[in-house]
Every structure is written in structure tokens, then in C-alpha cells.
Amino acid sequence: MKLEILLAFVALMLFSLGGEANILVQKSALLHGSVTMSYSPLLKMGTIQSITWRFDKNNKRTLILDTTRKPHFIYDSQFKDRLQISDNLFTLTIMDLTMEDSGVYNIDCTDTTGKVDSSTFNVTVYEPIPNPIIRTHFKVRTTDGCNVTLHCSVPSNTSDLSYTWKYRLQGSEYQPYNNGSTVQISPDHQDMEFLCIVQNPADQKNVSTQVQKICMPTATSGIRSYISTIMVFLISLIILLLGVSVYCFWKKYRKTKEPKETPNEELNYIEVTTHPREANQVGNENYIGLPSPQKTKAETVYTMLQHPRAKNT
Structure with a gap:
């Protein structure tokens, strides 16, 4: 602020001596932001005949506004749809800045006597700073x-x-x-x-x-390491217990599904025929179990045969 006041004072002194006044103003702006350049001319408002805004960069001059031409506003394609100019034409705003908008902007005001009042704005566009x-x-x-x-x-x-x-x-x-x-x-x-x-x-x-x-950091990291170790141990123990439980359940389930041996309840029988011995046949073993010419007696004996049960191991 003090520098701008000093520059304005120097410009006023030069203008009072009949010279051409020119004030240099440094402007910084952020990429995709906006910049406003405003100037209060030293000339009397009723005597100003023409106003010109231009942009200079790399030895190339772009005319932005010239009241001596019709129409007054002459926009270059670089600034298309990004310019705002005040009603009195002394304030110029550029929106949605690009890095190419960095450069020197000039305004020249000329009165009816030919005196020129000028101001120069050196605009620099910066990229936003990332988080440090x-x-x-x-x-x-x-x-x-x-x-x-x-x-x-x-x-x-x-x-x-x-x-x-x-x-x-x-x-x-x-x-x-x-x-x-x-x-x-x-x-x-x-x-x-x-x-x-x-x-x-x-x-x-x-x-x-x-x-x-x-x-x-050591104490904090030590506590965190201890807690992490405990958590890993507990999780491993839970997984182990779940594994054992699942195995025991599976084994019990499989045992209940195995087919049980049913006893063979098929009835088996044989017929045994006996006959009494006669007196003259005592001691003769040849007739035991064989048909006899004598009267025989048939008897049937029933019994149930079963497979032996397997012993539990």
C-alpha cells in the first residue's frame, strides 16, 4: 500500500510538470480465479476523450478496448466471455484465469489537449499450493x-x-x-x-x-505393537476353537449317518427224525439217524441263529 501511494505521488508530480504519468501496479492472482485492475485517472473527467486497454506479452500486443473505434469493446479470442468492464471503463476484471493470462496490462487515458494518463498492471497467475x-x-x-x-x-x-x-x-x-x-x-x-x-x-x-x-513415538508404537500382538493372538485362538468345533460336529454328524447293522432275523430250522431202538437192535449203530423199517417218530427243533455283535472299541 505504501508503494502504491509513493508511485501515485511520483505520477502526480510528473503529470503536474506536463509529462506523461504512468503508474506500475503488481498484481498476483490464482489459477482459475479472477483479477481486477482499477485505475483513477488524474485527468479531469470531463476532458477525457479516449480510453484504451491492451495486453502485452512476448512482444505481442492485444487490443482489449478502444473508445476511438466502433464498437468500443474489442475482445480477443483469448479473453472471450471472461471479461467484465465497469461502466466508466476504468476497471477491468478477467475471470477464470489461465497461465497464459500472465503479462502486462495497460490503460491509457487521453484528454482533449493530448495529455496522456497511463497505468500499467503486471499480472502474474500462480498455481494453487498443494497441502504441505x-x-x-x-x-x-x-x-x-x-x-x-x-x-x-x-x-x-x-x-x-x-x-x-x-x-x-x-x-x-x-x-x-x-x-x-x-x-x-x-x-x-x-x-x-x-x-x-x-x-x-x-x-x-x-x-x-x-x-x-x-x-x-517409541512408547506409542510400543503400545500399538503390544495391542496388535494381543489382537492377533485372540483372533488366532478364536479361529482354532472354531476349527475344532466344526471338526467335532462333522465327526458326530458322520457317525450318526453311518448305516447300523441289523440282526439277521431269518428263521432257520432243521428236521430231526428219531426212532426208538428195538431190543434186537441194541448195540447196532447203523440205524442211528437212518430210516428204519420200523415205525419212526419225527420231531422238528427250531432255533434262531444270529450274527455275533461286534465289540465296541
Whole structure:
């Protein structure tokens, strides 16, 4: 702001001496955003005869507006449907910026006497800054804490970046610490927080980290490792118990489905024919079980035959 006031004062002095006044204004804008260029001429409003806006880049001049021509608005295809111009023609806005819109924009105002009042806007379009990250490059543990080297970076090749570090205790305001992407810290308190600010002239992003997180990872990781081990053991035990249960159930189910041996209840019988011995046949064994010419007596004996039962093992 002070620079713009100084430039305006110099332009006023030059204009009062009858020279051509020209003010240079630096403008920074974000890709896909917008930029507005506005100028208040030193000439009397009733004496201005013509106004011209133009864009200069790589030794190429593009006419944007010229009131000496009809119609006044002359849009190049580069700015088609992306321009807004105020009613008094002193304010120009370009929307949905591209990287090709970076360059020099000029406005020239000429009065009836031929005096020219000019302003130049140097517009630079920047890409948005990605979210930064903080990495720990070097760490030495001490009895009071640790000495750490922190590196702040963004995952891109974005240029024109600056890095600023700040710190604070819990609940307090941030205080300046150092500049640059890499800093060395020796924190006095475990509740300290360090903030890395990455910025270019059009955008700014930041990321923070806690000293306790940096200097005491072993205890935290040890607890996490212990919990992970317990969880793995419990899950393995549950899987084992489920496996045993499924096996026992399957074995019992298979046993109940095996066909049982049924006893052979088929009735078998033989017929035995007997006949009494006569007196003169005593001692003669040749007639035992054979038909006798004498009167015989037939008797039938029934019995049930079964397979022996298998012993349980």
C-alpha cells in the first residue's frame, strides 16, 4: 500500500510538470480465479476523450478496448466471455484465469489537449499450493526431550514458494520461529506445536505437528505393537476353537449317518427224525439217524441263529 501511494505521488508530480504519468501496479492472482485492475485517472473527467486497454506479452500486443473505434469493446479470442468492464471503463476484471493470462496490462487515458494518463498492471497467475507435509529427517533423544530436524515440502514443483515456521504452547498464540523449508528444533516442552506456512503471492497453505508426536513415538508404537500382538493372538485362538468345533460336529454328524447293522432275523430250522431202538437192535449203530423199517417218530427243533455283535472299541 505504501508503494502504491509513493508511485501515485511520483505520477502526480510528473503529470503536474506536463509529462506523461504512468503508474506500475503488481498484481498476483490464482489459477482459475479472477483479477481486477482499477485505475483513477488524474485527468479531469470531463476532458477525457479516449480510453484504451491492451495486453502485452512476448512482444505481442492485444487490443482489449478502444473508445476511438466502433464498437468500443474489442475482445480477443483469448479473453472471450471472461471479461467484465465497469461502466466508466476504468476497471477491468478477467475471470477464470489461465497461465497464459500472465503479462502486462495497460490503460491509457487521453484528454482533449493530448495529455496522456497511463497505468500499467503486471499480472502474474500462480498455481494453487498443494497441502504441505512435514517430515522428520534427523532425531537425537535427550533426557529432556529430543533434537529434531524438520523438513516442510509440497508434493509438486510449484515455484515462487516461501516457507515460514511458527510455534506455540498449548492455548497460546503462534510466535515466529524461523524461515526456510528445513529447521532444527530443541523443544523445551512436550506440548509445543510447530506450524509450517507455505505461500506464494496468491495462495497460502499450512501444516502443523506436535512435539510429543515427534519425540515420543517409541512408547506409542510400543503400545500399538503390544495391542496388535494381543489382537492377533485372540483372533488366532478364536479361529482354532472354531476349527475344532466344526471338526467335532462333522465327526458326530458322520457317525450318526453311518448305516447300523441289523440282526439277521431269518428263521432257520432243521428236521430231526428219531426212532426208538428195538431190543434186537441194541448195540447196532447203523440205524442211528437212518430210516428204519420200523415205525419212526419225527420231531422238528427250531432255533434262531444270529450274527455275533461286534465289540465296541
